[in-house]
Amino acid sequence: MSTEQKSGILYIVATPIGNLEDISRRAVRVLSEVDLVAAEDTRHTGQLLSALGISAELLSVHEHNEEKRSSQLIDQLASGLSVALVSDAGTPLISDPGFVIVRACREAGIRVVPVPGPSAVITALSVSGLPSDRFQFEGFLPRNSSKRRARLEELVALPHTLICYESSHRLRDSLEDFRSVYEADRQVVIARELTKQYETLLSGTPDELLGVLETDANQVRGEMVILVGPSAGKNSEELTISVDKLLKAALDELPPGQAAAMVARLTDMRKKELYQRTMEMKKP
Protein backbone atom coordinates (compact mmCIF):
# COMPACT_ATOMS: atom_id res chain seq x y z
CA MET A 1 0.00 0.00 0.00
CA SER A 2 1.34 3.49 -0.84
CA THR A 3 1.73 6.23 1.78
CA GLU A 4 -1.07 8.16 0.08
CA GLN A 5 -3.54 5.29 0.58
CA LYS A 6 -2.64 4.97 4.28
CA SER A 7 -3.01 8.66 5.09
CA GLY A 8 -6.27 10.11 6.36
CA ILE A 9 -8.60 12.49 4.53
CA LEU A 10 -9.02 16.21 5.08
CA TYR A 11 -12.71 17.12 4.70
CA ILE A 12 -13.62 20.75 4.02
CA VAL A 13 -17.04 20.98 5.61
CA ALA A 14 -19.49 23.84 5.04
CA THR A 15 -21.73 24.75 7.97
CA PRO A 16 -24.87 26.97 8.17
CA ILE A 17 -24.66 30.75 7.80
CA GLY A 18 -27.55 31.17 10.22
CA ASN A 19 -30.22 28.50 9.97
CA LEU A 20 -29.11 25.25 11.57
CA GLU A 21 -31.40 23.26 9.27
CA ASP A 22 -29.06 24.09 6.41
CA ILE A 23 -26.44 21.61 7.65
CA SER A 24 -26.29 18.68 5.24
CA ARG A 25 -26.77 15.07 6.29
CA ARG A 26 -23.35 14.32 4.88
CA ALA A 27 -21.78 17.14 6.93
CA VAL A 28 -23.36 15.69 10.10
CA ARG A 29 -22.06 12.20 9.26
CA VAL A 30 -18.55 13.40 8.42
CA LEU A 31 -18.35 15.59 11.55
CA SER A 32 -19.36 12.66 13.73
CA GLU A 33 -16.98 10.20 12.05
CA VAL A 34 -13.71 12.15 11.82
CA ASP A 35 -10.95 11.85 14.45
CA LEU A 36 -10.50 15.60 14.73
CA VAL A 37 -12.44 18.77 13.88
CA ALA A 38 -10.19 21.73 13.06
CA ALA A 39 -12.25 24.85 13.79
CA GLU A 40 -11.75 28.60 13.48
CA ASP A 41 -13.29 29.12 16.92
CA THR A 42 -13.54 25.93 18.99
CA ARG A 43 -16.15 27.40 21.34
CA HIS A 44 -18.41 28.44 18.48
CA THR A 45 -18.04 25.08 16.67
CA GLY A 46 -18.42 23.26 20.00
CA GLN A 47 -21.89 24.84 20.30
CA LEU A 48 -22.79 23.78 16.75
CA LEU A 49 -21.61 20.22 17.38
CA SER A 50 -23.49 19.95 20.64
CA ALA A 51 -26.69 21.25 18.93
CA LEU A 52 -26.18 18.43 16.41
CA GLY A 53 -25.55 15.90 19.16
CA ILE A 54 -21.94 15.31 18.10
CA SER A 55 -18.99 15.06 20.43
CA ALA A 56 -15.64 15.51 18.72
CA GLU A 57 -12.08 16.43 19.52
CA LEU A 58 -11.54 20.06 18.49
CA LEU A 59 -8.39 21.89 17.43
CA SER A 60 -8.30 25.65 16.81
CA VAL A 61 -7.14 26.86 13.40
CA HIS A 62 -7.35 30.56 12.74
CA GLU A 63 -5.56 33.14 10.61
CA HIS A 64 -2.81 33.62 13.22
CA ASN A 65 -1.80 29.95 13.63
CA GLU A 66 -2.77 28.38 10.32
CA GLU A 67 0.83 28.05 9.11
CA LYS A 68 1.92 26.27 12.29
CA ARG A 69 -1.18 24.12 12.44
CA SER A 70 -0.85 22.95 8.85
CA SER A 71 2.38 20.98 9.54
CA GLN A 72 0.82 19.53 12.70
CA LEU A 73 -2.31 18.50 10.79
CA ILE A 74 -0.28 17.01 7.95
CA ASP A 75 1.54 14.79 10.46
CA GLN A 76 -1.77 13.66 11.92
CA LEU A 77 -3.31 13.06 8.49
CA ALA A 78 -0.19 11.21 7.35
CA SER A 79 -0.49 8.93 10.38
CA GLY A 80 -3.97 7.95 9.20
CA LEU A 81 -6.24 10.28 11.19
CA SER A 82 -9.13 11.93 9.38
CA VAL A 83 -9.79 15.64 9.91
CA ALA A 84 -12.75 17.94 9.17
CA LEU A 85 -11.98 21.62 8.70
CA VAL A 86 -14.83 24.03 9.47
CA SER A 87 -15.07 27.80 9.88
CA ASP A 88 -17.47 29.78 12.05
CA ALA A 89 -20.07 29.87 9.30
CA GLY A 90 -20.44 28.92 5.67
CA THR A 91 -17.72 27.44 3.52
CA PRO A 92 -14.16 27.41 4.90
CA LEU A 93 -11.58 29.32 2.79
CA ILE A 94 -14.22 31.76 1.48
CA SER A 95 -13.02 34.89 3.34
CA ASP A 96 -12.11 32.42 6.09
CA PRO A 97 -9.03 30.38 7.08
CA GLY A 98 -8.11 27.13 5.34
CA PHE A 99 -6.22 28.00 2.17
CA VAL A 100 -2.78 27.41 3.70
CA ILE A 101 -3.83 24.00 5.02
CA VAL A 102 -5.55 22.86 1.83
CA ARG A 103 -2.57 23.89 -0.29
CA ALA A 104 -0.12 22.13 2.06
CA CYS A 105 -2.23 18.94 2.13
CA ARG A 106 -2.55 18.86 -1.65
CA GLU A 107 1.19 19.37 -2.02
CA ALA A 108 1.79 16.56 0.49
CA GLY A 109 -0.44 14.20 -1.53
CA ILE A 110 -3.15 14.07 1.15
CA ARG A 111 -6.67 13.65 -0.17
CA VAL A 112 -8.85 16.74 0.32
CA VAL A 113 -12.60 16.11 0.04
CA PRO A 114 -15.26 18.84 -0.14
CA VAL A 115 -18.48 18.55 1.83
CA PRO A 116 -20.31 21.47 0.20
CA GLY A 117 -23.05 23.58 1.72
CA PRO A 118 -23.96 27.21 2.42
CA SER A 119 -21.88 30.22 1.53
CA ALA A 120 -23.16 33.77 1.90
CA VAL A 121 -21.85 34.84 -1.52
CA ILE A 122 -23.89 32.27 -3.48
CA THR A 123 -26.88 32.50 -1.15
CA ALA A 124 -27.04 36.28 -1.68
CA LEU A 125 -26.59 36.03 -5.45
CA SER A 126 -29.34 33.43 -5.73
CA VAL A 127 -32.00 35.83 -4.35
CA SER A 128 -30.64 39.23 -5.41
CA GLY A 129 -32.39 39.49 -8.77
CA LEU A 130 -29.12 40.69 -10.30
CA PRO A 131 -27.54 38.92 -13.29
CA SER A 132 -26.11 35.63 -12.06
CA ASP A 133 -24.55 34.15 -15.21
CA ARG A 134 -21.21 35.77 -14.43
CA PHE A 135 -20.11 37.53 -11.25
CA GLN A 136 -17.02 38.72 -9.43
CA PHE A 137 -16.55 38.00 -5.74
CA GLU A 138 -14.35 40.58 -4.02
CA GLY A 139 -14.48 39.25 -0.45
CA PHE A 140 -14.13 42.22 1.90
CA LEU A 141 -13.34 45.57 0.24
CA PRO A 142 -10.44 47.52 1.81
CA ARG A 143 -11.34 49.04 5.21
CA ASN A 144 -9.71 52.33 4.42
CA SER A 145 -12.04 54.61 2.45
CA SER A 146 -9.49 55.94 -0.05
CA LYS A 147 -8.23 52.43 -0.80
CA ARG A 148 -11.82 51.18 -1.06
CA ARG A 149 -12.70 53.95 -3.48
CA ALA A 150 -9.60 53.21 -5.55
CA ARG A 151 -10.60 49.54 -5.77
CA LEU A 152 -14.17 50.47 -6.75
CA GLU A 153 -12.81 52.75 -9.49
CA GLU A 154 -10.99 49.72 -10.89
CA LEU A 155 -14.22 47.73 -10.86
CA VAL A 156 -16.60 50.41 -12.12
CA ALA A 157 -16.83 49.13 -15.70
CA LEU A 158 -17.34 45.52 -14.68
CA PRO A 159 -19.83 44.00 -17.15
CA HIS A 160 -21.15 41.55 -14.55
CA THR A 161 -22.41 41.49 -10.94
CA LEU A 162 -19.97 42.43 -8.19
CA ILE A 163 -20.35 40.76 -4.77
CA CYS A 164 -18.67 41.98 -1.57
CA TYR A 165 -18.81 40.98 2.07
CA GLU A 166 -19.23 43.91 4.43
CA SER A 167 -19.40 44.49 8.13
CA SER A 168 -22.33 46.36 9.59
CA HIS A 169 -20.24 49.23 10.96
CA ARG A 170 -18.75 50.00 7.52
CA LEU A 171 -21.98 49.68 5.52
CA ARG A 172 -22.81 53.41 5.46
CA ASP A 173 -19.27 54.45 4.53
CA SER A 174 -19.13 51.84 1.80
CA LEU A 175 -22.45 52.99 0.35
CA GLU A 176 -21.16 56.58 0.37
CA ASP A 177 -18.20 55.36 -1.67
CA PHE A 178 -20.48 53.45 -4.06
CA ARG A 179 -22.46 56.68 -4.48
CA SER A 180 -19.39 58.70 -5.31
CA VAL A 181 -17.83 56.16 -7.68
CA TYR A 182 -20.80 54.69 -9.58
CA GLU A 183 -23.26 56.41 -11.89
CA ALA A 184 -26.44 57.52 -10.06
CA ASP A 185 -28.72 54.74 -11.35
CA ARG A 186 -26.46 51.77 -10.58
CA GLN A 187 -28.45 49.03 -8.84
CA VAL A 188 -27.20 47.77 -5.48
CA VAL A 189 -28.65 45.00 -3.29
CA ILE A 190 -27.98 44.57 0.42
CA ALA A 191 -28.64 40.96 1.49
CA ARG A 192 -28.78 41.01 5.27
CA GLU A 193 -29.06 38.27 7.90
CA LEU A 194 -29.57 35.58 5.26
CA THR A 195 -31.37 32.43 6.51
CA LYS A 196 -31.96 34.13 9.90
CA GLN A 197 -35.00 35.66 11.58
CA TYR A 198 -34.43 39.19 10.25
CA GLU A 199 -33.43 38.23 6.72
CA THR A 200 -33.89 41.32 4.53
CA LEU A 201 -33.17 42.16 0.91
CA LEU A 202 -32.94 45.85 0.04
CA SER A 203 -32.55 46.98 -3.57
CA GLY A 204 -31.98 50.45 -4.96
CA THR A 205 -29.40 52.97 -6.02
CA PRO A 206 -26.69 53.81 -3.44
CA ASP A 207 -28.52 57.10 -2.78
CA GLU A 208 -31.87 55.36 -2.20
CA LEU A 209 -30.29 52.79 0.09
CA LEU A 210 -28.56 55.46 2.17
CA GLY A 211 -32.00 57.08 2.55
CA VAL A 212 -33.45 53.78 3.83
CA LEU A 213 -30.61 53.40 6.36
CA GLU A 214 -31.24 56.91 7.63
CA THR A 215 -34.88 56.14 8.43
CA ASP A 216 -34.41 52.56 9.68
CA ALA A 217 -31.35 51.95 11.87
CA ASN A 218 -32.16 48.21 12.02
CA GLN A 219 -31.03 47.90 8.40
CA VAL A 220 -27.43 48.44 9.52
CA ARG A 221 -27.51 45.53 11.98
CA GLY A 222 -26.20 42.01 11.53
CA GLU A 223 -24.30 40.33 8.72
CA MET A 224 -24.55 41.48 5.14
CA VAL A 225 -23.49 40.97 1.56
CA ILE A 226 -23.50 43.86 -0.92
CA LEU A 227 -24.11 43.16 -4.59
CA VAL A 228 -23.68 45.69 -7.38
CA GLY A 229 -25.31 45.16 -10.76
CA PRO A 230 -23.41 45.52 -14.02
CA SER A 231 -23.40 48.84 -15.86
CA ALA A 232 -26.75 49.56 -17.54
CA GLY A 233 -27.42 50.09 -21.30
CA LYS A 234 -26.06 53.59 -21.62
CA ASN A 235 -22.82 52.61 -19.96
CA SER A 236 -22.52 49.38 -21.92
CA GLU A 237 -22.55 51.55 -24.99
CA GLU A 238 -19.81 53.73 -23.53
CA LEU A 239 -17.93 50.57 -22.65
CA THR A 240 -18.22 49.27 -26.23
CA ILE A 241 -16.78 52.52 -27.51
CA SER A 242 -13.86 52.33 -25.12
CA VAL A 243 -13.30 48.65 -25.89
CA ASP A 244 -13.07 49.58 -29.57
CA LYS A 245 -10.55 52.25 -28.67
CA LEU A 246 -8.54 49.74 -26.67
CA LEU A 247 -8.67 47.21 -29.50
CA LYS A 248 -7.62 49.83 -32.02
CA ALA A 249 -4.64 50.85 -29.91
CA ALA A 250 -3.67 47.22 -29.31
CA LEU A 251 -3.99 46.45 -33.05
CA ASP A 252 -1.52 49.23 -33.81
CA GLU A 253 1.12 47.23 -31.91
CA LEU A 254 0.01 43.59 -32.02
CA PRO A 255 -1.48 40.97 -34.35
CA PRO A 256 -5.29 40.49 -33.92
CA GLY A 257 -5.07 37.35 -31.73
CA GLN A 258 -2.67 38.97 -29.26
CA ALA A 259 -4.57 42.28 -29.33
CA ALA A 260 -7.82 40.44 -28.48
CA ALA A 261 -6.08 38.48 -25.69
CA MET A 262 -4.65 41.64 -24.14
CA VAL A 263 -7.98 43.53 -24.22
CA ALA A 264 -9.73 40.41 -22.83
CA ARG A 265 -7.38 40.54 -19.85
CA LEU A 266 -8.05 44.25 -19.33
CA THR A 267 -11.84 44.14 -19.62
CA ASP A 268 -12.86 40.63 -18.52
CA MET A 269 -14.59 40.21 -21.89
CA ARG A 270 -14.31 37.01 -23.91
CA LYS A 271 -11.30 36.78 -26.20
CA LYS A 272 -13.33 35.14 -28.97
CA GLU A 273 -15.82 38.02 -29.01
CA LEU A 274 -13.00 40.58 -29.09
CA TYR A 275 -11.22 38.71 -31.88
CA GLN A 276 -14.42 38.79 -33.96
CA ARG A 277 -14.64 42.52 -33.25
CA THR A 278 -11.08 43.04 -34.51
CA MET A 279 -12.08 41.26 -37.74
CA GLU A 280 -15.10 43.57 -38.10
CA MET A 281 -12.93 46.61 -37.46
CA LYS A 282 -10.59 45.55 -40.23
CA LYS A 283 -13.44 45.51 -42.77
CA PRO A 284 -13.45 48.59 -45.00
Ligand code: SAM
Ligand atom coordinates in the same frame (compact mmCIF):
# COMPACT_ATOMS: atom_id res chain seq x y z
N1 SAM B 1 -17.05 31.57 4.87
C1 SAM B 1 -18.24 32.36 4.92
C2 SAM B 1 -19.11 32.02 3.71
O1 SAM B 1 -18.89 31.00 3.07
O2 SAM B 1 -20.01 32.78 3.41
C3 SAM B 1 -17.92 33.84 4.99
C4 SAM B 1 -17.12 34.22 6.20
S1 SAM B 1 -16.78 35.94 6.32
C5 SAM B 1 -15.63 35.97 7.63
C6 SAM B 1 -18.19 36.60 7.09
C7 SAM B 1 -18.99 37.53 6.17
O3 SAM B 1 -19.86 36.77 5.33
C8 SAM B 1 -19.91 38.48 6.91
O4 SAM B 1 -19.22 39.65 7.31
C9 SAM B 1 -20.95 38.79 5.86
O5 SAM B 1 -20.47 39.75 4.95
C10 SAM B 1 -21.08 37.44 5.17
N2 SAM B 1 -22.14 36.64 5.80
C11 SAM B 1 -21.97 35.53 6.56
N3 SAM B 1 -23.18 35.06 6.98
C12 SAM B 1 -24.12 35.89 6.47
C13 SAM B 1 -25.54 35.95 6.54
N4 SAM B 1 -26.24 35.06 7.23
N5 SAM B 1 -26.17 36.95 5.88
C14 SAM B 1 -25.47 37.86 5.19
N6 SAM B 1 -24.14 37.86 5.08
C15 SAM B 1 -23.46 36.89 5.72
